[in-house]
Amino acid sequence: MKRRIAGILCLGILLASGSALGAQPALKPFERGTWQRVLRDHAGRPTLVHFWGVTCGPCKVELPLLGQFAKDHPDIDVITISADLVPNLPAAAQSMLDKAGLSSTENFIFSDGFVERLRFEIDPAWQGDIPRTMLISQNGTITTIEGSAEIADLEKWSAEQRFSH
Template sequence: MRRRFAGILGLGILIASAAGLGAAPALKPFERGTWQSLLKGHAGRPTLVHFWGVTCGPCKVELPLLGQFAKDHPGIDVVTISADLVPNLPAATQSMLDKAGLSSTENFIFNDGFVERLRFEIDPAWQGDIPRTMLISRDGTVTTIEGSAEMADLEKWSGQQLGTQ
């Protein structure tokens, strides 16, 4: 009985640690079809999707500002997608997200070598320039901001979405 209990306890710890990982989500792979599931998963909720990359200078400046924005606006779903397609990147990506205060948002990393196809699913006109921010309103309207976003613009949009303006 005691052994059985210990076994169950052991399993419990395994499951709890898996659940723990869920609470502080790791980077999710962004693959073929992920964009559509992401849109479905956030349908009806104002969602900010931010594309960035660890080797992009302007991204490094913007990311902490976005971290503060996410903290200040719990009513907005903030999603980040690392769109740099480079080897051995997850650690560097996670580290930059952590430093920017974006550990607990939904964070993806491009995980398909056929990057043209991934981008085409998101926006056929997008050629890969980053940073890039897509603001998806409750009704599904998408507003794309190319390059670094002005935080004032994000504030204005979130105000409209959350009905505070």
């Protein structure tokens, strides 16, 4: 009983503090080393990692399509990473994710001001253009799509994952 009360209190305080600080607990910080952890955590599972940003025009168009893709493909681990340069807009990022139907996917936000280093850990050749999608197969093969992904290409890749499974 006490535990339950504590739990409710915790939830209440967390929600209150979350809204007071404008923070969204659903967004995970993406920091040094996060990329390797993401790869480890999803090893052996087909994983789609989508890099986007709140000020990126093409991202606004693509995000809802990706939301539908995630809904249609529960067998694919969908991860989004807000990769804008200033990581102080979790509320705006969360709002766009919610509207795109991506509330329940694993969502990160760049949380290190030294973005060159974050990007270098992911792909040394990446200069920061977004949107960008990385398709990670069960065997770890990474296919990178620069710019908006065609949903048909994602469907094709998804079907290949089922086939290889």
